[in-house]
Amino acid sequence: MAENIAITWRRIPERYRLAGTQCTTCKTKFFPPRKFCTACRRKGKIESFSFSGKGKIYSFSGVHSAPAGLELEIPYVLAIVHLAEGPKVTAQIVDCTEDAVKIDAPVEFVFRKIRSDDPEGLIHYGYKFRLVK
Amino acid sequence: MFMRKVAIVGVGMSKFGEDWKRGFRDLILEAGRRAIEDAKLSGAEIDGMYCGTMAPGRLIGQEHAGALLADWMGLNPMPSTRVEAACASGGVALRSGFLAVASGHHDCVVVGGVEKMTDVPGADVVSALGGAGDQEWELFPGATFPGIYALMARRHMLEYGTTEEQLAAVAVKNHENGSHNKYAQFQSPITIDTVMKSKVVASPLKVFDCSPVTDGAAALVLMPLDKAKQHSDKPIEIVASAQASDTLALHDRKSLTSVWATEVAAKKAYEMAKVKPKDISVAEVHDCFTIAEILAIEDLGFFKKGEGGKATAEGRTALNADISINTSGGLKACGHPVGATGVKQAVEVTWQLRGEANGRQVKEAEVGLTHNVGGSGATAVVHIMKRAY
Ligand SMILES: CC(C)(COP(=O)(O)OP(=O)(O)OC[C@H]1O[C@@H](n2cnc3c(N)ncnc32)[C@H](O)[C@@H]1OP(=O)(O)O)[C@@H](O)C(=O)NCCC(=O)NCCS
Ligand SMILES: [Zn+2]
Numbered sequence: 467m468a469e470n471i472a473i474t475w476r477r478i479p480e481r482y483r484l485a486g487t488q489c490t491t492c493k494t495k496f497f498p499p500r501k502f503c504t505a506c507r508r509k510g511k512i513e514s515f516s517f518s519g520k521g522k523i524y525s526f527s528g529v530h531s532a533p534a535g536l537e538l539e540i541p542y543v544l545a546i547v548h549l550a551e552g553p554k555v556t557a558q559i560v561d562c563t564e565d566a567v568k569i570d571a572p573v574e575f576v577f578r579k580i581r582s583d584d585p586e587g588l589i590h591y592g593y594k595f596r597l598v599k
Numbered sequence: 600m601f602m603r604k605v606a607i608v609g610v611g612m613s614k615f616g617e618d619w620k621r622g623f624r625d626l627i628l629e630a631g632r633r634a635i636e637d638a639k640l641s642g643a644e645i646d647g648m649y650c651g652t653m654a655p656g657r658l659i660g661q662e663h664a665g666a667l668l669a670d671w672m673g674l675n676p677m678p679s680t681r682v683e684a685a686c687a688s689g690g691v692a693l694r695s696g697f698l699a700v701a702s703g704h705h706d707c708v709v710v711g712g713v714e715k716m717t718d719v720p721g722a723d724v725v726s727a728l729g730g731a732g733d734q735e736w737e738l739f740p741g742a743t744f745p746g747i748y749a750l751m752a753r754r755h756m757l758e759y760g761t762t763e764e765q766l767a768a769v770a771v772k773n774h775e776n777g778s779h780n781k782y783a784q785f786q787s788p789i790t791i792d793t794v795m796k797s798k799v800v801a802s803p804l805k806v807f808d809c810s811p812v813t814d815g816a817a818a819l820v821l822m823p824l825d826k827a828k829q830h831s832d833k834p835i836e837i838v839a840s841a842q843a844s845d846t847l848a849l850h851d852r853k854s855l856t857s858v859w860a861t862e863v864a865a866k867k868a869y870e871m872a873k874v875k876p877k878d879i880s881v882a883e884v885h886d887c888f889t890i891a892e893i894l895a896i897e898d899l900g901f902f903k904k905g906e907g908g909k910a911t912a913e914g915r916t917a918l919n920a921d922i923s924i925n926t927s928g929g930l931k932a933c934g935h936p937v938g939a940t941g942v943k944q945a946v947e948v949t950w951q952l953r954g955e956a957n958g959r960q961v962k963e964a965e966v967g968l969t970h971n972v973g974g975s976g977a978t979a980v981v982h983i984m985k986r987a988y
Contacts, residue, residue, distance in 0.1 A: 469739065477735065498736045525757075525855060527749030528802040529741065533729055534722040536741055544746045544801070546850045554850040556737045564802065569757055580740060592740065 468535070468583040474590055481592035484575055486553070488515040497553045519575025521549040521595065528564035535581045543567055547595050561596045572598040602701045606827035606834040606987055609638025609820035610946040615934035616784040618814040623659055623715040624671050626816035630939075631672055631711055634818035638830045640707070645820075647704075648672075648679040649695040650711040651688030652938035657727040659715050668711065685731035686887060688712065689941025690842075690971030690980030693819065697840045697982075700821050712942030713816035724812050728937070731974035733848035745809055745888065747849050747975045749801040752890035754855040756803065758905070761893065763803050765908030767794035769889035770807045770931050772917050777928025779958035784813050784934030808889040813934030817943035824987060833953040836987040838874075841867035842980045849975045856905075860979035861898040861970065869900075872983040874966055876900035879922060879983075881951045881961045883944035885972040886929040895970055896924060899981070923961040926951060941971035945982060952986050 479485035486497035489510040494503060497517055503510025526545040536542070543559040545567070559567055560578060573595040582589040611633025613626045621629075627650070635642060650668050655661045669679035682692040689712030696710035716724055729738040732747060755761045771791055777783035794807035820830075827834035843863035846852055853859065869875060876899060884899065886892035893907035901922050902910045910916060916924035927933040927947040930940055948967035950956040969982045 473735070524850075525750040525753045527746050527753060527804075528799065529743060529746045529749075530798070530802070531725065531743065531745060531800045532722065533725040533738070533741075533743050535726075537722060539741070542741060544741055544743075544750070546750055546855075556740055556742050556848065556850050558741050569753070590739075594740075 468587065469590060471588055474588060482577060484517040484519055484593055486515050486517050487512050495552045497549060497555055517549055517551055521547040521573055523559070523567060523569050523571045523573060524548040524554055525569060526559065526567050535583065545595070547573055558594045559596065560594045566597060574598050603703055604824035605697050605700045605821055605837045606824040607819050607837065607945065607949050607984070608822050608827050608831040608834055609634040609640065610818070610949045611637055612782055612817040612943055612946050613815050614782050615813050615815035615936060617717050619717065621814070623655060623661065623713060624667070626715060626814060627668060627711055627713040627818070628671060630713070630816035630818040631709060634709065634820050638820040640820065640830065642674065644707045645674060645709055646677060646706055647699055647708045648674065648677060648711065649682050649692040649699070649708065650679070650713065651682045651690070651692030651941060652713050653683060653685055653688045654727045654730060654937070655715070657730065658724070659718055684978045685973035686885070686937045687941055687971045687973030687978040687980050688938040689817070689943070690969065690982070691941070691978065693941060693945055693982060694840045694842055694980055696821050697837055700823055706823065706826070708821045709818060710821060710942055711816065711818045712939035714936035714938040715814050716812045716936060717814050721812070737848050737850070743801060745801040745804050748888040748890055749804045750849060751855045751894065751975070752803055755890060755893065758856050759908070761908035763795065764791055765912045766803070766808055766889040766893070767791045768912040769886060769892045770794050772911065773886060773925050773929040773931040776918060776926050776959055777932025780928050780933060783928040783932050784811055785928070785932045804888055804890070810887045810930035810935035813936040815934055815936035815939045815943070817939045817946050819942060819945055827987065832988065834987045835949045835952050835984050837982055838985050839868040839872035839981070839983040841871060842978065845977050847974065847977045852976070856894070857898050858894050858972065858976035858979060860976050861895060861972065861981070864979045864981040865899045868981040868983050874983060878966050879968045880966060881923045881926060881948060881964045882968040882970065883925055883927060883929070883947050884970040886925060886931050887935060887972070889931070891972065892924065892929065899968070899970060918959055919962055926956060926959045926961060941969070941980060944969035944971060945984070948984050952984060
């Protein structure tokens, strides 16, 4: 689905540099950033936290049937990455084929084009991950 | 807590499938009429309606489905409410209707479920269904629903040694059941080979591991049990209704190999019904993908965690085996018009408990269960039904 420019603009810190949050009460790190700690609830204190971009593959799949807007990308590798600091994130694994991807393989953040709405429309950028040699 | 006992007195559904001739209104009208006729009602007795539908705004450009249905069914000014919980919309609509009758507020409620999915191109359906997940943090980066369930499948394979052939066995069993159901989208049996050789959608899931895109509707009529005998020789009591929530995004869950919301809802439902998993003889579970049925039969307590794949491959979930799972053909073969599914599950279990499931009847079916999941497990609804005659 084409994404409204205001959403894209609002999400720039998170998408461009993995800017997240943490709860200083219970030390839980959040990515995507939450502004309300689900464990401490009103006792939680949220501040910003930057993730290193290092992590490991938790699970993955080679996607061959695309949603609208990603038709030109298939096949691509979709994964849940377990970030070194704790949370897990859904992202694409790039610069490799599916056969090279293994559960627990170390990965790192890369800044990439995610999708474009149409030839005249907005180009959306954000995080993807690649295998660390 | 004051609660009236609630019974299902009428059921109906449309033929599921790709139905270019009929639209959203035609489908729900047909299912609704069949349920009302089955309950031997004139229509004047109905005092409330709940209808599950997930994405008519994106699939046919129509919202405000509650009012639309009351209007087209000629039931104005009766209150009519649309219920949305992604693929669990139907199950949550059933629970809403159940609570409305149990509370004493309504005496005769129609519960409907409908989705018209084939009016838009495939990629748009994939995107609309994606709305069941986290749009900003799963779908935007490239997840699809088959992809999200593939991530669960891959972990189950790693943690418990589940194989692609065991996943395929779910589809083979459900196609076999669907071949005895005249309402099913797919009525031809398949083999393990059919599944294994089908096109990869999101590895390790292939086309035949997926439920299809379907047009369809289903409906039920609910009444207090003490009035049900006047409308049905074979009323089916809803002895439990339970629902639970979990994180919207799969990546935030504690585990990818069990659906916590299912475990919580199932535990509550078994307590409410005072039955155990082994007392259930027939269950319609949410098999939007083959891995989902394996997770469901484990999380509902029918098999130990990790043993669902093996049990299925051994035939223990086939018709009249240890427990008959998805006798309708499930979402896989009967089809998955998302908002209709949770209601259709209750229609099938009602037929089974009444002894009216021609060609696929479970012997001595006394207690049945339905299990409906929204998204990858952010909502789960479990109902337990019993013969009340
Ligand atoms: C699996 C899927 C991608 C297949 O779509 P597709 O490749 O576009 O398939 P088509 O519609 O082009 O159909 C091609 C053929 O395959 C058949 N087919 C399609 N989906 C099928 C399925 N799931 N199982 C078996 N056969 C299927 C069609 O009947 C058609 O057969 P025909 O050529 O004999 O008429 C699609 O059904 C899908 O996205 N399913 C998942 C739906 C979903 O996510 N639901 C929500 C769950 S939470
Ligand atoms: Zn906290």
